[in-house]
Amino acid sequence: MSAPQQEKPAATEGTANTQAVGGGAGRPDGEPAWEAATAVVRVQRRTVRLLSAAQVIGGVGVGVASSLGSLLAEDVAQSETYAGLARTAMTAGAALVGVPLAFLAQRRGRRASLSAGWLTAAIGGFILVGAAVVGSISLLALGMLLFGIGSATNQQSRYAAADLAEPHRRARALSVVVWSTTIGSVIGPNLADPGAAIATTLHLPPLTGAFLLSSICMTAASLLLWLWLRPDPLLLSRQRAQDEQARTGGPRSPAASASMTGTLRLVGAHLRRAPRAAFAFLAVVLAHTVMVAVMTMTPVSMARHGETLTVVGITISGHLLGMYAFSPVVGWLADRYGYLTTMLVGQAVFVASALLSGLSGGSVAMVMAGLFLLGLGWSFSLVAGSAMLSEATPAGLRPGMQGAADTAMNVVAAVGASLSGPLMSGTGFGGLNAFAGILVLPVVGFSFLLARGGRRRTC
Template sequence: MPSPSAPAPRVRRRSRLDQLISQKECRHVTASQDIRAEPWQTGAQVRAAQKRAVRTLAAAQIVGGVGVGVSVSIGSLLAESVAQSETYAGLARTATTAGAAAVGVPLALLAQRRGRRFSLSAGWLAAALGGVLLVGSAVSRSIPLLIVGMLLFGIGNATNQQSRYAAADLAAPHRRAQALSIVVWSTTIGSVIGPNLADPGAGVASVLHLPRLAGAFVLATVCMALASVLLWVWLRPDPLLLARQHQDADKQPESGSSSRAAQVEAAKEAGQSQTGTLRAGLRHLRHAPRAAFAFVTIVVAHTVMGAIMTMTPVSMSEDGANLTIVGVTISGHLLGMYAFSPIVGWLADRIGHLPTAVAGQAIFIASALLSGLSHGSVGIVMAGLFLLGLGWSFSLVAGSAMLGEATPAALRPGVQGTTDTAMNVVAAVGAGLAGPLMDWIGFGGLNAVAAAFVLPVIVFWIFLCRRPV
């Protein structure tokens, strides 16, 4: 201990955001039970608010997910119909992906400032506006209207993805992955119903005297608008704002003068630019290994899944499979992605987020082996694509829960938004390169590349295991 006469060392004054980063530096833990719940997380009021938030988010995912599902199957048909050219068929997926990528960070920063209720409601409402423009493009055969409509419709994808984070805002550490997984599971219903709205939509279009394909987007628009209303009316109290309120209350000094000083500092921080908050979040990803691992896991999983899923129907068609078989295969893939997520969430909370995420990489490798060595066998390709979806579920659920666990609450929305933006951008690039790559090295070679893509995650995991506690 330094003597009283020794000069005090000079200490650089750090901002509170820097302090938050260092306070939450990731510990080397295996299971989420090793992290204690804060006292406020176990209170009856917070538990009730958490249950209400998860139910509301799940309901909005079911309803809004129907609209998202429409764009997957019918969006390309609408683009081709409006442009009268097959060249524009891929425009729908490109535009919706670009829309989702473009608003990932803005939606997160909106949540940072106004709460989850405001940002998610606004996201679904913007997507509904996109649906209105798409109906208009079908009537007027306007390509610019089609592009703008698809970009806005893509905001529904981003909103759908960010809803999972809202489910974990109030959750105790040992229930974070399970709460998040319930919202992911809810997407199953929309992903199944949405692609099958062509015929009901045709009936709606006939009644409203619209082009046949526009009817499905009328139904999608109604569903997305309803999701916005559900969240605006029933997502109360706002889970992110309530969590922040309790965390701030826990940190309040006891003395009145200190409390006033804290209020002055909080006011200054509230006026910080969103750019500054985002920069602090990026800095956190560079300095917090577990948050960085979660980031890499989510981005790699979405890229591997998108590249293989995009090219599997093409490969199956070349091997002589009919559209019915291709549809069943894709349905099995979606089943793997969403249907088992509550079990995956329970497992992640039970054995830990890190082991569950690594298990997802093992499942990806098994999927690549099956699909790559299938030699045209429909059954093996079906099994491989199912495992592809299951590996994505393990990686996304565990990675998302781990990202929230390893990030301070003040930085969480910005880091989550950055992760989703990176996930969508890199996956879009991967899907775009998958076609030329398959032409060059075949479907087996594409799966080998996908298997190699998970190696950085495994290397990162080994680094975390060897890192001292």
């Protein structure tokens, strides 16, 4: 039996009215799924274009944060001790806002949620400029916290692309939005020099120019979505799903009207009774943890071996290429061969990455190859896992589930990043990669249980 065939029986496991909310290729009576309607397809194409454009524009800020955040923190505080504050505060901001953003989407739609997220991140960027001008560490921390919301908004945009997608195109739609992040992540780190020129003209500290530009870009992304993301893809998909449920006599999901606490309880209950959703949730969280833990310490390891900042920069660029550039291919593979199969390929890529980096012995070529594969394994896991999570969750509960997954992903990754330093100090870069390789075992083990359950249901 092929991998896609193994997955089909499990598609409805623990999911209420999966066919009605777009979990299958068509309705039980043989008619096409509502996502295939001409009007819906037209809205979906426009939605993906808008989301991709917003990712390109707003993603510039995410790229600036990854390259210049620690430098700005060190410059404002006049101490290397505070350099890590940027990463910590931005990660905390992304983690804290995941569920509230999803709850806002659940109540008001993707348009309100995503535009609010980008605008809040832009305000954080303007606060960072002010922090640099007055030399305030407290303002710096607040600005970084709000600026990190841009990362959470960037992540949740991918789910909006899946709201109206046909079941057999869900991963591809999601992956196009993920790919769009590539452009912003490349442009952002290169804004240091143009930003410094603008800052000099405005009599501001040099590093603030890049953050000023990124805040303008995030504001533009917010306006783009607020003005033109109509009809709202989530609200339209929910209405279509409710119409289908009314036609078939299925029960309505209470999630859309639940409180935030009630939504989280429903999310927990669904994860307990829906193995496919639980598997996708676990795979996404652990994949992000593996990526962040190893990526955080790779520049430190390379510096210890005497590599220049230019070489380190090229290595990180290759890593970002692996993360984003091939996501449309990954999306096509996920839709063609199944989400479960694609995520298992991602785990194999993680193992190959750990072997190359862990056994590099200071070899730049091996570290570059290992970090590229680290990003590629993340892409396989995130794209397929996010699509599977959307498929395995009823329409009314999807925003809450997606927000919970992103929050867990950022929190666990932050813990992994904080532990990666002591772990490398105690066991070396090879030991850190070995630990990362071990983290694929829960995903592989869970996948076997999932496949076995699917085979039993077909017997």
